[in-house]
Amino acid sequence: MKQVTLAHGNGGEENNALITGIFYRHLKNEILEKSEDAAIIDNGRLAFTTDSFTVSPIIFNGGDIGKLSVCGTCNDLAMMGAKPKYMTLGMIIEEGFDARVLEKIVRSIKKELAVNGAMVVAGDTKVVPRGSMDQIFINTSGIGEVQTAGISSQNLTPGDAIVISRDIGRHGAAIFAAREGIELESELASDCASLWPMVEALLEAGIRPKAMRDATRGGLAAVLNEWAKASDVCIEVDEGALPVNEEVAGICEMLGFEASALANEGTFVLALDPDDADAAVEVLKRFEQNDAACRIGSVSDAYKQRVVLLSEWGTKRFMDLPTGELLPRIC
Amino acid sequence: MKQVTLAHGNGGEENNALITGIFYRHLKNEILEKSEDAAIIDNGRLAFTTDSFTVSPIIFNGGDIGKLSVCGTCNDLAMMGAKPKYMTLGMIIEEGFDARVLEKIVRSIKKELAVNGAMVVAGDTKVVPRGSMDQIFINTSGIGEVQTAGISSQNLTPGDAIVISRDIGRHGAAIFAAREGIELESELASDCASLWPMVEALLEAGIRPKAMRDATRGGLAAVLNEWAKASDVCIEVDEGALPVNEEVAGICEMLGFEASALANEGTFVLALDPDDADAAVEVLKRFEQNDAACRIGSVSDAYKQRVVLLSEWGTKRFMDLPTGELLPRIC
Numbered sequence: 001m002k003q004v005t006l007a008h009g010n011g012g013e014e015n016n017a018l019i020t021g022i023f024y025r026h027l028k029n030e031i032l033e034k035s036e037d038a039a040i041i042d043n044g045r046l047a048f049t050t051d052s053f054t055v056s057p058i059i060f061n062g063g064d065i066g067k068l069s070v071c072g073t074c075n076d077l078a079m080m081g082a083k084p085k086y087m088t089l090g091m092i093i094e095e096g097f098d099a100r101v102l103e104k105i106v107r108s109i110k111k112e113l114a115v116n117g118a119m120v121v122a123g124d125t126k127v128v129p130r131g132s133m134d135q136i137f138i139n140t141s142g143i144g145e146v147q148t149a150g151i152s153s154q155n156l157t158p159g160d161a162i163v164i165s166r167d168i169g170r171h172g173a174a175i176f177a178a179r180e181g182i183e184l185e186s187e188l189a190s191d192c193a194s195l196w197p198m199v200e201a202l203l204e205a206g207i208r209p210k211a212m213r214d215a216t217r218g219g220l221a222a223v224l225n226e227w228a229k230a231s232d233v234c235i236e237v238d239e240g241a242l243p244v245n246e247e248v249a250g251i252c253e254m255l256g257f258e259a260s261a262l263a264n265e266g267t268f269v270l271a272l273d274p275d276d277a278d279a280a281v282e283v284l285k286r287f288e289q290n291d292a293a294c295r296i297g298s299v300s301d302a303y304k305q306r307v308v309l310l311s312e313w314g315t316k317r318f319m320d321l322p323t324g325e326l327l328p329r330i331c
Numbered sequence: 332m333k334q335v336t337l338a339h340g341n342g343g344e345e346n347n348a349l350i351t352g353i354f355y356r357h358l359k360n361e362i363l364e365k366s367e368d369a370a371i372i373d374n375g376r377l378a379f380t381t382d383s384f385t386v387s388p389i390i391f392n393g394g395d396i397g398k399l400s401v402c403g404t405c406n407d408l409a410m411m412g413a414k415p416k417y418m419t420l421g422m423i424i425e426e427g428f429d430a431r432v433l434e435k436i437v438r439s440i441k442k443e444l445a446v447n448g449a450m451v452v453a454g455d456t457k458v459v460p461r462g463s464m465d466q467i468f469i470n471t472s473g474i475g476e477v478q479t480a481g482i483s484s485q486n487l488t489p490g491d492a493i494v495i496s497r498d499i500g501r502h503g504a505a506i507f508a509a510r511e512g513i514e515l516e517s518e519l520a521s522d523c524a525s526l527w528p529m530v531e532a533l534l535e536a537g538i539r540p541k542a543m544r545d546a547t548r549g550g551l552a553a554v555l556n557e558w559a560k561a562s563d564v565c566i567e568v569d570e571g572a573l574p575v576n577e578e579v580a581g582i583c584e585m586l587g588f589e590a591s592a593l594a595n596e597g598t599f600v601l602a603l604d605p606d607d608a609d610a611a612v613e614v615l616k617r618f619e620q621n622d623a624a625c626r627i628g629s630v631s632d633a634y635k636q637r638v639v640l641l642s643e644w645g646t647k648r649f650m651d652l653p654t655g656e657l658l659p660r661i662c
Contacts, residue, residue, distance in 0.1 A: 032450065
């Protein structure tokens with residue numbers, strides 16, 4: 001690698017290469033190596049994570065960069081079974097940025113923090129000269145209190161059920177539509193949402209997911225491939241069961257790729273004991289936006305470390321880790 | 332305020348207005364209100380802070396954006412009497428950035444983490460299209476374990492001694508010189524350094540500072556003004572005692588401002604019981620770069636909430652909070 005390319009930020013193969021080849025190589029330690037959506041620190045008591053947001057446009061159907069920056073970090077904590085509690089807010093703002101828009105973003109942050117029961121405890125603001133960046137970038141880092149230990153991408157075993165919380169690909173499709181000025185018949189909105197209330201409801205119902213992951217950059221395909229590798233198993237996905245909104249499917253056709261590779265910002269995947277799958281789907285469906293929650297597949301040992309798509313006609317193909325850069329500045 | 336200006340990121344008056352007027356107003360909570368260099372969370376056990384770095388040039392005499400991003404966050408923890416422990420690393424990189432330079436930055440991060448005894452436990456990397464930003468921005472957030480509670484800018488009382496750890500203004504002067512291509516007779520280097528080892532030495536020597544603050548954006552002037560307000564006291568500074576390197580003084584003349592308003596990245600101010608001042612200076616001087624550590628003033632009730640400079644000729648003037656933007660992208 002000589003230069004950092006857009007593909008290095010795609011959440012897929014090149015992104016992993018950058019992380020492994022430069023960051024992990026120099027900074028490795030026991031906690032970082034085990035770190036998944038968030039690091040587990042303080043003897044397992046706390047989860048700690050960070051995320052930077054560069055989304056363009058900064059206001060989109062279903063959210064804005066403020067809402068996204070809370071959801072992104074709090075969701076990473078929730079996926080480790082941790083209740084979001086403390087957040088930091090690092091803003092980098094371009095000179096000349098509209099103060100009313102900044103205030104709108106801060107209001108979104110406030111609103112979304114309340115959904116999580118979290119609070120901003122420290123912040124930092126940098127202003128850079130006009131032209132040194134595009135509008136506003138936000139970093140949020142968060143600390144959560146672990147409610148249930150041991151959730152990990154390494155836990156999958158043959159027989160486990162794979163469940164998705166709702167239809168996939170909305171965030172990627174909505175950002176693409178907004179950027180390209182595509183007129184849609186209905187209002188296709190990003191799925192951008194906080195997942196902690198759903199995780200809390202699952203835990204309260206006595207469900208103990210083996211693994212959970214929000215399918216952000218790289219989409220569902222990135223999550224399942226990572227799990228298949230981490231647990232040394234095969235994940236078989238029933239293609240016909242994958243919930244995809246009609247307009248998202250239309251945008252996928254235009255773009256020439258799969259909804260399973262599109263980013264989501266309020267959609268998560270669960271690996272569960274098969275006996276828990278129906279109960280998990282029932283809990284997820286209590287949330288309005290999760291109408292389409294369903295079981296989409298199961299874990300086997302057919303093709304280790306691979307994800308297999310089973311078509312409705314009985315054919316099989318691999319669902320690979322996304323490569324290249326589908327859409328920069330998606331989050 | 333209609334637009335965010337460079338002055339809103341200066342660490343001075345306009346910066347405070349932005350923070351109070353937008354961020355605190357919407358996001359306020361008990362912890363944020365008490366938050367100084369870092370927030371104290373988890374019943375006083377941990378300190379939590381964040382900082383974003385946009386410095387230009389990214390490599391300068393005395394450091395680079397990697398070293399700076401560790402020092403900045405770890406120093407904020409150290410200033411609250413907390414030992415830096417866990418750090419997150421959020422990188423936003425411009426497409427086309429040289430991978431060797433990225434690796435150099437990551438090596439600097441590794442080296443400086445070791446000085447602090449801290450580790451990176453989670454990270455995030457975003458790549459944005461060429462032209463959407465300038466090179467690389469880094470956010471670091473850190474968690475430290477509080478070693479001594481109660482350090483606060485609200486603790487100052489008349490009679491307290493004010494001590495500075497070394498000569499002031501080096502970081503601001505070095506960045507300015509680098510950016511303007513000013514040839515200097517000697518090698519003026521940024522003071523960029525980790526402060527935890529010094530704080531640890533002070534605590535081990537039984538010294539309990541009442542307040543500590545690294546004098547970053549806004550320089551010494553910003554720290555002292557904030558303390559004077561927070562503690563409702565007057566801080567009297569002996570102008571002749573302020574240690575300023577000759578080349579820094581020369582650059583200040585060129586720029587037309589005071590060294591006390593220039594940013595530092597490894598220089599801190601202490602408020603102490605006057606009986607502790609000499610011992611603190613002695614401990615600070617054990618560190619090579621702190622040759623010039625000294626007592627620079629004391630706390631009184633002469634002009635409440637103001638900082639007074641006492642000249643060598645017996646005259647008095649106020650040292651005000653910096654306004655306007657001296658130098659954007661200083662850190």
